[in-house]
Amino acid sequence: MSNPLEFEEEEFTTQFNGRTLQRILAQTKPHWPLLVGFVLLIAVAAFLDSLFTYMSKLLIDEGIVAGDRAAIFRIIGIYGALIVVQAGTVFGFIYMTGILGERIRYDLRKTLFAHLQKLSLSYYNRTPVGWIMSRLTSDTDRLAELVTWGILDSAWGVFNIITAVGFMLYINVPLALIVSAIIPVIVVVAIQFKKRIIVEYRQVRRINSQITGQYNETITGVRVIKSLGRERENLEEFGQLTSNMYRAGFRAAWLSALFLPTVQLLSSAAVGLVIWFSGWQAANINVGGTTLTIGGIQAFITYVTFMLWPVQEMARVYAEMQQAIASGERIFSLIDAEPEIVDRPGASDPGTLRGDIVFDNVDFYYEPESPVLNNFNLTVAQGETIALVGPTGGGKSTIVNLICRFFEPKSGTIRINGVDYTELTQHAIQSRVGIVLQTPHLFSGTIRENIRYGRLDATDAEIEEAAKIVGAHEFILALQNGYDEQVGEGGSLLSVGQKQLISLARAVLANPDIFIMDEATSSVDTLTETLIQQGMEVLMEGRTSFIIAHRLSTIRNASRILVIEDGKIKEMGTHSELLRQRGHYYRLYTQQFRRELEREYNPFGADAVAVGDEDDAAPVESPTSQLTPA
Numbered sequence: 001m002s003n004p005l006e007f008e009e010e011e012f013t014t015q016f017n018g019r020t021l022q023r024i025l026a027q028t029k030p031h032w033p034l035l036v037g038f039v040l041l042i043a044v045a046a047f048l049d050s051l052f053t054y055m056s057k058l059l060i061d062e063g064i065v066a067g068d069r070a071a072i073f074r075i076i077g078i079y080g081a082l083i084v085v086q087a088g089t090v091f092g093f094i095y096m097t098g099i100l101g102e103r104i105r106y107d108l109r110k111t112l113f114a115h116l117q118k119l120s121l122s123y124y125n126r127t128p129v130g131w132i133m134s135r136l137t138s139d140t141d142r143l144a145e146l147v148t149w150g151i152l153d154s155a156w157g158v159f160n161i162i163t164a165v166g167f168m169l170y171i172n173v174p175l176a177l178i179v180s181a182i183i184p185v186i187v188v189v190a191i192q193f194k195k196r197i198i199v200e201y202r203q204v205r206r207i208n209s210q211i212t213g214q215y216n217e218t219i220t221g222v223r224v225i226k227s228l229g230r231e232r233e234n235l236e237e238f239g240q241l242t243s244n245m246y247r248a249g250f251r252a253a254w255l256s257a258l259f260l261p262t263v264q265l266l267s268s269a270a271v272g273l274v275i276w277f278s279g280w281q282a283a284n285i286n287v288g289g290t291t292l293t294i295g296g297i298q299a300f301i302t303y304v305t306f307m308l309w310p311v312q313e314m315a316r317v318y319a320e321m322q323q324a325i326a327s328g329e330r331i332f333s334l335i336d337a338e339p340e341i342v343d344r345p346g347a348s349d350p351g352t353l354r355g356d357i358v359f360d361n362v363d364f365y366y367e368p369e370s371p372v373l374n375n376f377n378l379t380v381a382q383g384e385t386i387a388l389v390g391p392t393g394g395g396k397s398t399i400v401n402l403i404c405r406f407f408e409p410k411s412g413t414i415r416i417n418g419v420d421y422t423e424l425t426q427h428a429i430q431s432r433v434g435i436v437l438q439t440p441h442l443f444s445g446t447i448r449e450n451i452r453y454g455r456l457d458a459t460d461a462e463i464e465e466a467a468k469i470v471g472a473h474e475f476i477l478a479l480q481n482g483y484d485e486q487v488g489e490g491g492s493l494l495s496v497g498q499k500q501l502i503s504l505a506r507a508v509l510a511n512p513d514i515f516i517m518d519e520a521t522s523s524v525d526t527l528t529e530t531l532i533q534q535g536m537e538v539l540m541e542g543r544t545s546f547i548i549a550h551r552l553s554t555i556r557n558a559s560r561i562l563v564i565e566d567g568k569i570k571e572m573g574t575h576s577e578l579l580r581q582r583g584h585y586y587r588l589y590t591q592q593f594r595r596e597l598e599r600e601y602n603p604f605g606a607d608a609v610a611v612g613d614e615d616d617a618a619p620v621e622s623p624t625s626q627l628t629p630a
Contacts (some may be wrong), residue, residue, distance in 0.1 A: 017145060021321070024328045027104050033535040034103075038096035039155050042302050045089045046159030048082055050167050052303045055079055057171070060295035077559035093152065101148035108140040112334060120340040121406040122366075130213020135284055135334050138208065139327035146324035150317045157310030157317075164303040171296050173447045178273050179304060182266055189266070192258045193318075200252035201323040202606065207245040214238055252322075259318075263514050323626060329360040341408055348427035353513035355382050355417025357403065357544060362412035372398045373567040376412070387555035389585065390564040396548045399564070400516050403546065434512030434539070438519030440503035442491030447476055448483040450491075454510035471531035492563045501531060508539050515545040 028035045055075055063072035112135060161183070168176035218234060290602075316558050359378040365371045374393050380386055388396040401407050402414060405426055421429060434454075440451045451463045463483065467473040475498060479485040491499040507515065516534060533554060539545075549555050556575040561573035561583050563578075571583050578585040 017609045018491055020325050020332065022329045023332055024143055024147060024324060027143065027623060028100065028151075030107065031103050033098055034096050035151070038100070038152065039094040041093035041096070042152065042155045043159050045086060045093065046476065047163050048089070049085045049306070050303070051082065051164035052079065053164075053299055053306060054171075056302070057293075057295035057299035061293045062140050064212060065294060076599075095151050095440040097148045100421060101144045103505075104147055105140055105144045108143060108331070109136055112136055112140070112331070115335055115337075118339050119337060121401070122340050123337060123521075128213040128216075129214050132206055134212045134217065135331050139331050142320075142324045142327040145330065146317075146321055150320060150324070153313045159428070160310040161307050164307050168300060170302050171299060175273075175300060175626075182269065184265055185384065186263055188538070189262055192264075193255060195417040197252055197259075197322045198256065200248050201326045203248040204252060204323070204326070207241060207248060211241050211245065213239075215559050232363065235368075247338060271276075333550045343425050344422060344523060347423060347425045348426075349425050350417070350419070353416055353429065353432045354544075356380060357514075358400075358413075358415040358561055359399075360413045360415065362402070362409045362411050362414060364402060370592050371567065373402075373409075375602070376387040376567060380544060382417075382544055384559040385540055385547065385557070387547045387549060387558035388564055389549060389552065389555070389561060389588065394564045395567040396564050397518065400546050400548065400566075402431050402517065403514065404435070404516070412577065416501055432513040433516065434507035434510050434514070435516045435518065436500070436503050437506050440491065440499040442487045442494070442502060444487070446481075446484045446486055447479075447502060450487060451483075451505045451509055454506035454508070458509055462509060463505075466505040467502075468502050469508050470504040472498070472505050473536055474514060475560060476499070504536070504539070515539055515543050517545070517547045517549070519548055552592055554583075 027043060037557055041215065055078065059072065059075045059079075063075055064067060105443070116132070165176060165180055168179060196330070218238075234421060353357075357378075357380040361374050363371065364373040364376075376395075378399075390396060390496070398407070401460055402409060408422060416424070416429075427463040432565075446477060446618060447458070448463055452458050452467060454466070455462075460483075464473060467476055467483075476483055476485070485493075487499075487502075491502075536545075537557075547555055547558060558575070560572055561578055562569050563583075571578055571581065571585050573581070577591065
């Protein structure tokens with residue numbers, strides 16, 4: 001099995017220029033009072049931390065060394081009062097940071113989810129689910145962490161360093177300048193490490209998306225995997241992905257780990273300078289000026305070691321910032337993705353889609369080198385039922401996708417009731433089109449909630465009436481909880497036929513102007529197919545309808561049947577007309593009819609009929625003569 005997760009809409013290998021970081025930090029703008037509040041409280045807390053060290057100096061010099069007990073008690077009293085203030089500031093900025101983080105997560109996920117609703121169907125066709133899920137979960141968490149706790153730790157570190165340097169300058173200017181000279185060196189080291197760490201974390205985020213997608217595909221396809229015994233091969237593929245992520249993560253962790261001891265080494269050098277300069281100044285008091293007091297030396301060493309922790313925290317935040325930037329690049333690439341289908345300025349909603357539908361010289365392709373429809377022309381009268389048959393890849397699904405405006409013609413025009421449908425809003429079209437797919441999709445919740453999804457203001461009575469129309473009411477009542485029965489994720493607790501009936505009831509409740517059935521009976525038994533056909537007849541009455549079907553027995557009553565092949569209409573007519581033509585439709589129908597007869601009367605020999613053997617199918621005259629009008 002090939003790797004389905006090789007999608008990468010762009011490789012993020014450009015040099016970091018700060019633009020992504022600016023966009024990340026801009027997420028705090030709507031909540032600036034919280035940001036300003038906790039930054040101010042951090043500044044107060046950092047000042048108090050440095051003040052505590054200076055008060056220790058006073059306690060030693062003016063109290064203990066001087067033997068002044070009154071000074072000792074006075075300083076201790078002030079110290080205790082400030083501790084209470086410090087506790088309040090710490091509580092305040094931690095509380096504000098937590099609230100800010102949750103609000104930013106909420107904003108990011110809401111923005112991403114809202115943007116996903118606007119993107120065209122083509123975006124989902126080319127973008128793996130795992131990639132999108134990683135953006136909505138782990139990447140949003142990483143950004144929120146950076147702009148909250150990352151800012152908190154960085155601000156605390158910066159303010160601690162600034163206040164420490166300020167107090168050191170107040171105590172001894174020459175020694176403070178010597179110690180401060182270490183800070184630019186640390187900045188240079190950080191820049192060099194940054195260039196290397198961000199490359200590895202970009203790789204980690206890319207592979208993480210692939211792993212998420214692999215999880216999703218393995219879980220959703222578990223039945224196929226087990227039925228074919230492909231567990232070992234899947235494990236090998238997954239092992240390769242995780243190995244690649246391990247190697248990239250190892251390199252990033254190694255660089256981050258090397259960063260911290262490098263900073264520690266530089267900080268230790270600063271402590272050594274303090275001790276050396278203090279000794280030199282004491283020995284050369286006439287040269288160096290006033291020597292440091294015992295409390296001053298102790299305060300200097302404390303300030304230097306005190307700065308070591310903020311520098312380490314800033315180094316950690318800096319390493320995490322590289323990860324957040326890699327996540328931010330991907331989040332913003334999703335946010336910046338433009339929908340291919342957009343409403344034109346002045347687009348309107350006529351209130352109905354009833355009227356003729358005209359394809360006028362329509363060309364369409366998914367890839368320019370592989371055209372799907374070429375100069376396609378078709379006029380469908382209001383209320384007609386059009387059946388589309390033909391080989392896979394011939395363009396049947398593309399036609400209905402264009403009607404729904406999931407895609408737009410590359411050239412040519414589609415008109416509804418005489419109006420170019422690009423002059424209508426997407427909502428005006430898609431809210432009035434009902435679709436029942438080959439693989440029905442139900443949402444987690446109850447049967448009632450899934451049917452109501454067709455029209456959210458529907459009453460319970462209307463929901464039950466829709467279910468009765470399509471023949472679903474009886475089986476629903478037979479369930480333990482009736483209409484309040486849980487369907488499971490994707491409808492996993494129901495059979496395919498039951499899910500299809502509920503999907504059809506949902507479409508009935510929506511009361512669409514245009515109705516589309518895409519292979520809706522191909523995966524159900526004969527009894528369920530009969531129920532679905534009965535529901536279809538009610539739903540299609542008075543509506544323009546399109547039916548894509550491989551099981552030709554379901555479309556005999558269509559107004560017109562179109563045989564679509566290579567993006568063109570090869571045959572067109574009613575069921576009887578096409579049988580009399582003895583063309584492609586005739587061969588398909590008689591072949592299917594013969595196979596059904598053999599299954600009924602000779603089930604052991606049914607598999608002997610060759611699906612593509614048209615010569616064998618043609619001589620079956622008896623059933624077709626009964627079905628074809630004289």
